[in-house]
Amino acid sequence: MGTPLGDFVRAKRDSIRPESIGLPRRDRSRAPGLRRSDLATRSGISVEYLTRIEQGRDRHPSGSVLNALADGLSLDTTEREHLRYLAKITGGACAAQPHPAPPPRTVRPAALATLRLLEPGVAMITNRAGDVLAHTTGFALLLRGAGLLEAAEPNLTRYVFTDPRARTLFPDWDRVADEQAFDLGLGPSLQSSLWLRTQLAPVAGPEFTRRLDRPIPPVRNALRLRHPTAGELRWDRETLELRGADAQQVVVFLAADEDTARGFERLRGGLRAVV
Template identity: 65%
Template sequence: MGTPLGDFIRAKRDSTQPETLGLPSHGRRRSPGLRRSDLAARAGISVEYLTRIEQGRDRNPSVPVVNALADALSLDPAERTHLRYLTKITGGECTVHVRPAPARRDVRASVLQTLRLLEPGIAVVTNRLGDVLAHTTGFAAVTSGTGLLDAEAPNLTRYVFTDPRARAFFADWAEVADEQAFDLWLGPTVENSEWLTAELAPVAGPEFTSRLNSTVVPPRGVLRLNHPGGRSLRLHREMMELAEGAQQLVVFLPADEETARVVAQLHRQPAGRLRAIS
């Protein structure tokens, strides 16, 4: 039986072409990517040990071994962070007893004050489950008419996979869906992630379930939105992890002059006030 850690390493090995690392291609092969022997040699470990990790028979590789594998695979910073996370949860898999539970939705007063300082910019506080916990009036303006904030307790992941309007709002819906499903790895707790997964799986269908447990780190490029008013937006995202509560502050910035012009127009429309959702 495999593990998230072993699956990730094997998937990265299969998707890495030898020539990108300065290695010979070995000609035609039945399996794609790097040979186990090549990766083991680059990481300074035995092929037998790498096989045990990939197959889930060794669940507790040391930190130096994990770092050596990251170097050998030339992982980028986001992939290295995910590799460390998978190492952590793989080592404790056998002792985790899940009791599904929703995540807390309270936001610290200092975080709400930070949002006020960002007005009238586009900013939102979420957790990795996609719960929208607080947002600026700028965020409300950009998402107005999309249905995202209509629910009493808005959740971006639920919206992406169950609301037909999401496919029109997100120009690159599949990429956004990949991001939301991947972020369930980083939910506030295992229990919270299991709770949302159990809720969504029956109603969201294979578009959701096929993405569960993916070990491919999404690139999170420019976010392209189709505003219901007929205007297109291209936004950069700055994501800042908050000190407590497994929450993040996301600030959206125009990626081009046309988007900046559209955002300025939206700011001039009545948009309510800063909202904290409890």
């Protein structure tokens, strides 16, 4: 049985062309990617140990081994952070099948106080299941009328895959769907991931299920939103991980260009005029 860590290492190894890292070009008749022996040599570990990691038979590699694998795979900063996170959840995985359960929606007072400091900007507190647990007034203004915040317990993953308005809001819907499905596989816990999968699979169908369990993180470029009055807006996203086992995050949206900054200012000006 594989593990999130092992699946990622194997998929990343398979995605690397040997010639891109200075190794001889592979015969086209052979399987693509690096051989285990190539990665083991580059990482300074044995082939046998690498095999145990990839097959999920070693769930507790040391920090030095993780660093060596990251070097051997030429991971960038984001991928290195992802590797460490996968090692954490792989090491804590229980052999028994967990019971699906929704993630907690309680937000600590200190996290809410941090969010208030970001007013009147665009920010939210979420978790990897996509729950929108708290948000700034700027976030509410940006998403007004889109349908996301109309639910009693807003969830971005559910919204993306089940609300037709999401395809209008997100011009790059496929990329956003890839992000949400990938993040669901990272927590907040295995129980909560299974719970939301069970909820969504019957109603979201193959657009959701075919995206599950992909080991390679999707590329996260600027997020495009199509606003009904402000037009197309582009946002960079900065994520602050909060301490705790609930995998909560503060996500701050920053205007990616001057047109977006001006468009959002017009939205805020219109709100002040109404008030």
